[in-house]
Amino acid sequence: MKGARATAVELAALHVDRPDPASSLVRACRAALSRRCSVGLTLAADAALAQRVSLAAVGPLAGRGETLQINLGEGPCVQSLSRLAPVLAPDLDDTDVTGAWPVFAAQARADGIRAVFAIPVVGARPAVPQPGLVLSLYRDRPGDLPEADLRTARTHVLAAELLLLAAPVPGEDSAADAWLLPTDAVVHQATGMISYRHALTTGQALALLRSHAHLRGTDLTDLAHAIVHRGLRLPDPPPPDPAGP
Template sequence: MTTSDGMAEVLRSLRPGSGGDPARVSTRALDVAGVSVSVFPRSVRGAHGTPAPEPLWCFPDLSLRFEELQYTLGEGPGLDAARIGVPVLEPDLDRVRADRWPALLPAAQLLGVHGVCCFPLALGGARLGMLTLLCDGQRTLSDEQLADAKTLAAALTATLLNRRDPAGQNGAGDDGALWPTAGLHRAVVHQATGMISIQLGTTLEEALVRLRAFAYSSDRSLGDVAEDVVARRLRFDAILDDDGYGPHSPDGGEG
């Protein structure tokens, strides 16, 4: 299929030194409510080797909030697309079975996300990340939108592969604004998970469940809560909260 003029502009914005804003340009070219790209740094792995997605760029802010929601809950179309290696297209979340993503679906509705289409950034067995499009819930992707999204996913995959150095790190090349190496915040989640695991004497999986549950119930991002745990402002052992369950703030404040 032929690449549209809008997607040609997006591809130009991906070039090092272009000074373009690929998230904003992609959202306009694809005619969707939002676009986000998340990557799996090889140096950051979750419990038992599960990759932790890092938001690379998003537009508008709703896209970033949806990415955080998926990671906090540990379920959603983006994580499924990355795991199985094929696109997950759900342009109308009202038509999705309630038991498919039981925690995500009502939360996405409250957030104002009506439809999501996710494309894995992968080559062979390598899972590099995911491209997520937010849809308006009123229509499916047209043939042109679908072709453009696949073109963008292929271009992003190639770019990420070219920017990985032999040590397995994401390389910033000559455009660190688009492909950053510093400031990846998921690492603090894994560190916090390990600390909670030790505090509670439980598995990493159970510790991550506890961390996610607390973040969701307190309406905070997983990263924010993890930072409190790592900074020792929040503990999950020894002293429980007023209802007998949950973390404790060493300074006496609310956990």
């Protein structure tokens, strides 16, 4: 019986020459699952998903689930990347599971997502933070993920890691765009503008951007686009309390 790594190598070889290898692999993962799930794949530079690329979203729930986690900076994908361990949430009504990300859970339920399973590439934690891959499965009904499907997801995220390592350097080949160029670069531009205008750190600027996106009920990328391209200015944040906490 072949091990997961050997199977992942074979999977990567099947998809490496496809025009969009990430989406091709994610579609294959979805087809291989015994229980129907939508599947998302995220490449993130940090556990807060402040810098990320959404590589693929296949199925009716994946796009919204991926966007919610990026907009809110919380969710099972964020927690999985932070812990470098799978996060399995078979029922988003279970507050014992969703306590670390209640806003995501509430909004995901409103969008018809009832269960989420986030599986990262698991290895030794590096001394210097490195980009991480997380494959997320979204279901429209509660229920545990069968062990066979968990193995399938792990194998496909390993294959995604191999495909990423094989990707050409940006500028050498347009195929690199699907893997390495951020689709939401406007978010980083907006964060930089907010940081400059309000004399904030980039972390504080991103938090301010997220809070206003939440208050306005809009996606983070849409708000960032308005700031960068339409001259929108956010109100100044309240000054810190001199008395402290």
